[in-house]
Amino acid sequence: MAGLLLAGSQILAQAQTISTSNPGSAVTSGIVGVTGGQTARLNALNLQPVIPGVTAVACPATLEIYDDTGAMLKQLVVTNISPASAASLVFKPVAPATPANASALIRAVVFTPSASAATAGSEPAPPIIPVRISCNIIASLEITDDSTGETHTFTTDFRAMPAYFFSPLLGAVR
DSSP states (O other): OHHHHHHHEEEEHOOOOOOSSSSSSEOOOOEEHHHHHHEEEEEEEEEEOOOOTTTOOOOEEEEEETTTTEEEEEEEEOOOOOOTEEEEEEOOOOOOSGGGGOOEEEEEEEEEEOOOEEEEEESSSOOOEEEEEEOOOOOOOEETTTOOOOEEEEEEEOOOOOOOOOOOOOOOOO
């Protein structure tokens, strides 16, 4: 059983598609094609509203572009996306050598780490209760034609990526 878990962990480690090991959430687009005459732009919009007099929660994010084999092509680490603001990662593929390889197949990933905050309980001795806070981010991916500026592909259809965590088995396995 332990051998199976170790073997499985190596497979899952190879299949990991985000470059961070922090807890949080990640979403991915499907695969889209982009040619040498086009530009891909991954956008991450912080949906938290601007509220006068209220300090916003820091909203870091990592934007990544991968090819269809899972290799990372480009990454942007953003320390904070302000409320009602966006961050963007632009990717231009290398011009293909042959028409048969006319487009690069890519997908976009947005990772938002969880932030911890502490809230106090009631009197007399307030216990500290850890709370997980996540940014409210919406991602979009657009492919535009470099010569005309026309958008050829636009999607906000991103799917949550499962997280894999391994914990030791309780009790001895013999």
